[in-house]
Amino acid sequence: MEYKKALQKLVEDFKTNFLSSVSLDLAILGFHDGQLKVLLLRWKGTDEWCLPGGRIRHEENLEAAAYRTLRERTGLHEIFLQQFHTFGDVMRYTNFSKQETMAKLGLPDDVTHEIVSRDISVGYYALVEFANAVPTPDFFTEECRWWDIDQVPPLLFDHNDMIKLALKTLRRQLSYQPIGYNLLPDRFTMPDLQQLYETILGQSLDRRNFQKRMLGYNILERLEERKTGGAHKAPYLYRFDKEKYEKALADEILFVG
Amino acid sequence: MEYKKALQKLVEDFKTNFLSSVSLDLAILGFHDGQLKVLLLRWKGTDEWCLPGGRIRHEENLEAAAYRTLRERTGLHEIFLQQFHTFGDVMRYTNFSKQETMAKLGLPDDVTHEIVSRDISVGYYALVEFANAVPTPDFFTEECRWWDIDQVPPLLFDHNDMIKLALKTLRRQLSYQPIGYNLLPDRFTMPDLQQLYETILGQSLDRRNFQKRMLGYNILERLEERKTGGAHKAPYLYRFDKEKYEKALADEILFVG
């Protein structure tokens, strides 16, 4: 009863304060233990998972709404966020039909069509530092956690497709832009960075060539200190030179409007 | 009076049959006389120009709406159409303020806010064969014609930015995908194709290297026939091998959902 009332209120809030027909979905990617992870939400009272999504307030910029949603789900801000595609098929259901999807959500009949209605959804991907994120479910969900990118289950709606396309875009981006600033801790080793690249690209790279290339970008600063405590030879620590990193990004990145 | 009635009716139509808060805009690019052209519309009773735009019907896929709009403005179908960015700032006005824009449009006060309201707009660019298009204005405009891409005047809304970003995306796309199928006539010469590339990239290219590269893609079929009637040595005619061309596209192109 409590829940149903809150739900009604939320739907009202949606109708009055947010743009209708448009939403956004986030593929929040993190990196940990040599694995690329994606943040998923589990729908209340079900075993169904989906990407975090959000809506846009009437007087809010699209990009701001994406940042806000990211903040709400992870507590993080000032994060790399990139629009990659806008999804607009009437029936954005790949794993289950609309019928099935509606049934799975277990919503009261009178609000189902408000929640599972026809939306244009703008897809963003974010690269975040795994350790700093505090996964937080939203109203419709009761669990929010990281999944290994290659163990993602069949998701609600067309969210598996979204992840696939986000990855594809990310991989392409890797070829003309530096990456890693928000995916790695402040100080990291060259092997850390290489592992990140290998994980995203899904292939192994030559250590020497990788190092040459990365140093060639001139965005890394080698610290005096080395990483100790490892079982083997102590690797150097590096840090991104924020200014040069931002400049390298700006030289190529599409402006966001 | 007639006009105002029709306008009211249109606004009603918008409200009932189309998604609110979302629209789409097209940068329709054509190629003629060694010039890249873009199709612009002139707003009724003004000297103000803008990109062709459209709205999405409730039961219509986003991509289908883009194709429909393209067809309505040019009579063309089966054309290359590529989503490049979704624009979502609250105030998408770069050349003039919202105040100024509203004044320029010369609409009755009671519908102005319906037409010039806050929208998320999905941007597409299309590559069309100049000669085949039949530019056709829509309800709000009285002229539809090609403009040289580097002589585009200050446009309404953020449409100059849209053109800029469409071109940037197109240029990048050129580096990993073939282009030209819809921009050139069925049969064309290597210099034709080169001129197209040079125009899009805004720089001249080496003839021999260009030819080598294009033939290397293995998507062109050289015909027996040569182009006659020119003032000089008759160049070979080529045709795109549709199948191989599509395959080359598919190998890289983002799927559209």
Added chain:
DNA sequence: TCAAAAGTGTTTAGCCTACACCCATGC
């Protein structure tokens, strides 16, 4: 002392760039 990981330079191959001469056509 052994195993595992990290640091480092050189050689090679492939691709992209630069470049020049001959030929066909219309005027």
Added chain:
DNA sequence: GCATGGGTGTAGGCTAAACACTTTTGA
């Protein structure tokens, strides 16, 4: 015949890929 544009191949440079040995550290 001459001016204009089109057809064609090769040499050099740069970037990217391949590749092996030495050093450090903990167990």
